[in-house]
Amino acid sequence: MIALTLSFQLQAQSKDDAVDATISPDDVIYWIGKGENEAIMIINWCDPDTALAWGYRFSAANPTVETMLSDIVAIDHRLSYTMSGSFISDIIFTDGNTTFSIAPDWIVYNHNGEYADIISDETFSNGDYIKFGGYTCANFDEYYTSTWETEIVPVTPFVTETFDGIVGTPGCQGIYCKDPAILGWATDCKVTRGLSDITIPDVFVYYGDEADAVGAATESTADVVSLGDSGVAILTFDIPIQNGDGYDFAVFENGVTDNFLELAFVEVSSDGEHYFRFPAISNTPADSQLTNSGGVDPTLLYNLAGKYRVGWGTPFDLEELAGNDLLDINNVTHVKIIDVIGTIDPAYASRDRFGHIVNDPYPTNFDSGVGGFDLDGVCVLNGWKPNKISNNEYNQTHLSIYPNPCHEYIMVETLENELVTLYDAQGRVLISQIATSAQTELNLQSVPAGIYFVQCGTRTAKVLKH
Numbered sequence: 001m002i003a004l005t006l007s008f009q010l011q012a013q014s015k016d017d018a019v020d021a022t023i024s025p026d027d028v029i030y031w032i033g034k035g036e037n038e039a040i041m042i043i044n045w046c047d048p049d050t051a052l053a054w055g056y057r058f059s060a061a062n063p064t065v066e067t068m069l070s071d072i073v074a075i076d077h078r079l080s081y082t083m084s085g086s087f088i089s090d091i092i093f094t095d096g097n098t099t100f101s102i103a104p105d106w107i108v109y110n111h112n113g114e115y116a117d118i119i120s121d122e123t124f125s126n127g128d129y130i131k132f133g134g135y136t137c138a139n140f141d142e143y144y145t146s147t148w149e150t151e152i153v154p155v156t157p158f159v160t161e162t163f164d165g166i167v168g169t170p171g172c173q174g175i176y177c178k179d180p181a182i183l184g185w186a187t188d189c190k191v192t193r194g195l196s197d198i199t200i201p202d203v204f205v206y207y208g209d210e211a212d213a214v215g216a217a218t219e220s221t222a223d224v225v226s227l228g229d230s231g232v233a234i235l236t237f238d239i240p241i242q243n244g245d246g247y248d249f250a251v252f253e254n255g256v257t258d259n260f261l262e263l264a265f266v267e268v269s270s271d272g273e274h275y276f277r278f279p280a281i282s283n284t285p286a287d288s289q290l291t292n293s294g295g296v297d298p299t300l301l302y303n304l305a306g307k308y309r310v311g312w313g314t315p316f317d318l319e320e321l322a323g324n325d326l327l328d329i330n331n332v333t334h335v336k337i338i339d340v341i342g343t344i345d346p347a348y349a350s351r352d353r354f355g356h357i358v359n360d361p362y363p364t365n366f367d368s369g370v371g372g373f374d375l376d377g378v379c380v381l382n383g384w385k386p387n388k389i390s391n392n393e394y395n396q397t398h399l400s401i402y403p404n405p406c407h408e409y410i411m412v413e414t415l416e417n418e419l420v421t422l423y424d425a426q427g428r429v430l431i432s433q434i435a436t437s438a439q440t441e442l443n444l445q446s447v448p449a450g451i452y453f454v455q456c457g458t459r460t461a462k463v464l465k466h
Helices: 065-075
Strands: 031-033 037-045 050-058 079-084 087-095 098-101 107-111 129-134 152-154 188-192 232-241 249-253 264-269 312-316 332-339 374-380 409-413 419-424 429-434 439-443 450-456 459-465
Touching: 031 065, 037 065, 037 087, 037 098, 050 065, 065 079, 087 107, 232 374, 249 264, 249 332, 264 312, 312 374, 332 374, 409 450, 419 439, 429 439
Parallel strands: 031 050, 037 129, 050 152
Antiparallel strands: 037 050, 079 087, 087 098, 107 129, 188 232, 232 332, 249 312, 249 374, 264 332, 409 439, 419 429, 419 450, 450 459
């Protein structure tokens, strides 16, 4: 084992005396994996000058550095990386509003403070240290070994963010296919079929027809069109979808149970050319492949179509895409559905907004030509006719709420003895209390992530909880 000492200097190291800061295993907080052996992975970001450490436990003999990195990323969804051939092109760490990244193609690493080979070839043993870092703040000796002086901070465990759950549970945001709030359905659909199995070329899914995705969704699992691995459907509407109060449209899939869920990304366009994707989150661990036995936990999913069982749609709010110059959220004419491949193999995997692998049942290459996301329909909740508070009544500037978006609490500017009410997107009352001062605090800790509305008298405002 290398000496467990930290070395800090004010000036850059010369080629002959470059040193590498390290950390004791006793100081490491977050251990990932199982086994009697231990190693430590460290990543040093140059801007800001920050180094983070993860612990890795294993039992396999001489695992590769690539195995260690992929196993840690599969569990800690804050961390992601991208490969370019045999080399890492970028490493990103995102935790809340904090993001660290190393510029693409400027990543180097060492093994126990010495030069290391390609990560797919380099193996390590019990007690070893693997350190990645940015090229621009590294020291190099005559053997091209890269080292860093940055003090190393142990990473705290990743806390999985949760969202609303299965149909019938409190706070579920699913839209029933016969909900009276539905104003209409897609009127045309064009499908580009995907493969039955992404690893098998030239074998495409064939179940269903484009017409099965037009018009109303049902509670039948049969009236759908299968997209296949990475397949795409583009749906259009006679009258554009508008950004109104609450959710604006919902996507339906034919999940046979609450936990056999085939997922898809959703994008929208107001010109049929420029598409914008809803920021999807999958906190499902990617260390073990989900199979056709199911096992998907919907509380770990956000902005992924297919989150609920057949007959229930996943809703989307165009407000989340506001501010894009090439998208008019009050004139959305196209909705694109893109199948999530589901495999945890990095060579083929689909990734969420943070670069995490989206793990869902795979493979689904049934003999019947079914595979991947099975599209049942897309309903419209805003845009086809007035179904919301009038513009004269709805004016967010008249009701001050902060922080917005929020995580646990919001402060609402109120009048004394004014009734403050929190509604979900379906109009259900979640919180109702009388204001006792000019500011009223609402505790949203027990409320799932999503879009909500606060009403004080005739004033109403939308609030987004992450």
